[in-house]
Amino acid sequence: MSGEQDNTSQWARAWQVLGPVTDLVTPMAVRVAASLRLTDLMAGEPAIPVEELARRSGTDPDALGRLLRLLVCRGIFTEPEPGTFAVNEPAALLASDHPAQLRQRLDLDGFGGRMDLAFTGLLHTVRTGKPAWEAVFGAPYWDYLAAEPQVSASFDAMMASGDDYVADAAEAYDWSGVRHVVDVGGGTGVLLSEILRAHPGLRATLVDLPDTVERGRRYLAGRGLAERCAFAGQSFFEPLPAGGEVYVLKRVLHDWGDDDAVRILRRCAEAAGPHGKVVVIETDSGLGSDPAGLAEMNLRMLVLTGGRERTVDDYRAIAAEAGLGLAGVRHTPLGHIVLECAHL
Numbered sequence: 526m527s528g529e530q531d532n533t534s535q536w537a538r539a540w541q542v543l544g545p546v547t548d549l550v551t552p553m554a555v556r557v558a559a560s561l562r563l564t565d566l567m568a569g570e571p572a573i574p575v576e577e578l579a580r581r582s583g584t585d586p587d588a589l590g591r592l593l594r595l596l597v598c599r600g601i602f603t604e605p606e607p608g609t610f611a612v613n614e615p616a617a618l619l620a621s622d623h624p625a626q627l628r629q630r631l632d633l634d635g636f637g638g639r640m641d642l643a644f645t646g647l648l649h650t651v652r653t654g655k656p657a658w659e660a661v662f663g664a665p666y667w668d669y670l671a672a673e674p675q676v677s678a679s680f681d682a683m684m685a686s687g688d689d690y691v692a693d694a695a696e697a698y699d700w701s702g703v704r705h706v707v708d709v710g711g712g713t714g715v716l717l718s719e720i721l722r723a724h725p726g727l728r729a730t731l732v733d734l735p736d737t738v739e740r741g742r743r744y745l746a747g748r749g750l751a752e753r754c755a756f757a758g759q760s761f762f763e764p765l766p767a768g769g770e771v772y773v774l775k776r777v778l779h780d781w782g783d784d785d786a787v788r789i790l791r792r793c794a795e796a797a798g799p800h801g802k803v804v805v806i807e808t809d810s811g812l813g814s815d816p817a818g819l820a821e822m823n824l825r826m827l828v829l830t831g832g833r834e835r836t837v838d839d840y841r842a843i844a845a846e847a848g849l850g851l852a853g854v855r856h857t858p859l860g861h862i863v864l865e866c867a868h869l
């Protein structure tokens with residue numbers, strides 16, 4: 526082989542790796558199709574002219590046609606006759622009622638889409654080490670969510686999704702001897718609902734930001750559990766309600782850098798008192814987990830909130846700074862890690 530052929534095949538091999546990951550046009554086109562609910566609008570019809578689909582989606586027919594033609598070239602939707610489009614199997618995955626909930630995840634008007642758009646600020650994050658969210662959307666992550674009810678509703682829905690996953694976390698701890706659990710940053714009470722349902726003798730306190738706690742009150746009331754729960758709409762950087770034996774932090778600490786994570790742990794340690802426990806539940810980043818998924822999540826947390834994924838040793842170190850030691854570590858079947866912390 527000549528030197529020139531050698532170079533060409535090297536470049537072809539390199540391009541096979543680089544080519545598919547440099548395209549931003551197709552990923553955006555899929556998100557626009559999802560945001561416009563094109564699959565829903567085509568449901569039940571073998572094929573639909575682009576003008577009619579534009580009318581139903583409130584879009585420009587020429588622009589919509591160009592979008593769909595690209596997607597057809599990428600295997601999403603078909604064009605059985607020029608200017609007429611149909612749903613195929615990949616496009617059917619974008620139906621709102623599909624159990625995978627992919628459409629909701631990709632919707633640019635919802636939380637999933639906003640998370641993706643935050644990555645337009647990745648260069649800022651890498652240059653500064655700071656989250657991109659504020660630079661892209663004009664307000665820090667939690668302030669932005671508090672001010673955007675539609676986005677925060679879709680955030681709640683994403684946090685609440687996956688019944689098996691919630692049960693996996695709830696069952697990961699032995700609640701049998703516990704009388705009062707405090708879920709700190711407990712969102713809309715999805716985990717508490719699972720724990721209270723399974724342990725009728727248990728009482729709970731839900732701590733989260735005021736609007737979220739109100740949504741939690743409604744969520745637990747709808748399940749007949751609100752009377753067994755107290756509600757504290759406050760910041761977890763402030764002193765926490767006392768009286769719990771276990772203070773749970775599920776998917777909270779990974780939202781924060783080390784200094785803030787230690788401050789939150791300290792608040793839990795103070796409120797738990799000398800004999801109480803602090804139970805941290807996070808995604809397992811240990812051996813055997815998916816390294817690409819973990820690397821992505823670690824970058825994602827930095828871009829969104831300035832948080833990070835941590836190893837058991839990382840948790841041991843921040844717990845120690847808050848005056849806590851690791852009393853037990855458990856890995857669950859669905860990939861949670863549960864760290865029981867007690868006063869040193």
Ligand SMILES: C[S@@+](CC[C@H](N)C(=O)[O-])C[C@H]1O[C@@H](n2cnc3c(N)ncnc32)[C@H](O)[C@@H]1O
Pocket residue numbers: 667684685709710711712713715716732733734737759760761762774775776777780
């Ligand atoms: C990633 S969510 C996890 C929610 C829930 N623990 C779960 O696993 O589904 C983090 C939670 O922290 C709450 N949060 C953020 N900042 C907070 C603060 N300063 N004080 C109290 N809660 C806060 C958010 O409202 C959100 O519900």
